Amino acid sequence: MSLDPKVVVALDFANQADALAFVEKIQPSQCRLKVGKEMFTHFGPEFVKTLTARGFDVFLDLKFHDIPNTVAKAVAAAAELGVWMVNVHASGGTQMMRRAKQELERFGDKAPLLIAVTVLTSMGAEDLQELGIEKTPEQQVLALAKLVQKSGLDGVVCSAQEAQLLKQTLGADFKLVTPGIRPEGASSDDQKRIMTPPEAVSVGVDYLVIGRPITKADDPAAVLEQINRSLQS
Numbered sequence: 001m002s003l004d005p006k007v008v009v010a011l012d013f014a015n016q017a018d019a020l021a022f023v024e025k026i027q028p029s030q031c032r033l034k035v036g037k038e039m040f041t042h043f044g045p046e047f048v049k050t051l052t053a054r055g056f057d058v059f060l061d062l063k064f065h066d067i068p069n070t071v072a073k074a075v076a077a078a079a080e081l082g083v084w085m086v087n088v089h090a091s092g093g094t095q096m097m098r099r100a101k102q103e104l105e106r107f108g109d110k111a112p113l114l115i116a117v118t119v120l121t122s123m124g125a126e127d128l129q130e131l132g133i134e135k136t137p138e139q140q141v142l143a144l145a146k147l148v149q150k151s152g153l154d155g156v157v158c159s160a161q162e163a164q165l166l167k168q169t170l171g172a173d174f175k176l177v178t179p180g181i182r183p184e185g186a187s188s189d190d191q192k193r194i195m196t197p198p199e200a201v202s203v204g205v206d207y208l209v210i211g212r213p214i215t216k217a218d219d220p221a222a223v224l225e226q227i228n229r230s231l232q233s
């Protein structure tokens with residue numbers, strides 16, 4: 001059990017009944033929940049409200065990437081929903097990020113954390129080269145994370161492999177949220193830059209996004225307990 005859970009479970013279900021059946025098995029003290037594009041497109045804001053009504057902090061992972069005005073209005077809509085965290089793509093640029101952060105000021109201490117995606121954890125060096133980016137994933141993550149911090153956001157989504165460098169460079173308060181987390185022995189699925197939960201915390205990760213290893217488990221509460229215990233030792 002943890003009062004400030006570090007694990008954020010990625011609720012990537014195609015069906016609301018299955019998602020809610022899963023949520024029934026776990027507690028807000030064990031984890032936060034991430035609602036992404038698939039579930040939000042299927043089930044919309046009402047689904048998010050159902051989760052917050054059950055006491056869960058929700059990370060609305062819609063990775064906004066558009067002109068500054070549109071993204072600012074979208075993050076404000078997320079704040080109105082009462083989510084705990086929302087994200088944009090850092091590659092949308094500093095103007096887009098600054099404008100989004102400014103828009104959240106009117107929500108005061110009810111404003112969600114605003115973070116930005118750097119390089120997706122499913123991408124490696126060859127994928128960046130294909131996009132014309134010659135930097136290594138680590139160099140590209142650092143360059144984007146500096147822009148995110150300069151724009152006043154609360155942190156970034158990155159892989160745990162870059163966490164140590166980012167914490168050293170950007171300071172302890174800049175939040176690091178990392179998908180691509182796999183408990184020892186779990187399948188890596190389509191993730192390329194992965195790390196185990198205790199390793200991730202030891203290099204400075206603040207929040208661990210974990211999906212399939214928990215959502216596809218027969219006993220998700222037990223897997224969560226095991227992960228939370230591994231983080232304490």
Ligand SMILES: O=C(O)c1cc(=O)[nH]c(=O)n1[C@@H]1O[C@H](COP(=O)(O)O)[C@@H](O)[C@H]1O
Pocket residue numbers: 010011012036061063087117119120121122157158179180181189191209210211212213
């Ligand atoms: O923003 C994200 O959450 C995200 C960014 C990223 O770089 N990589 C990544 O996997 N994610 C999300 O993190 C979750 C990972 O799920 P699993 O691979 O099942 O643990 C998915 O919901 C992805 O959409």
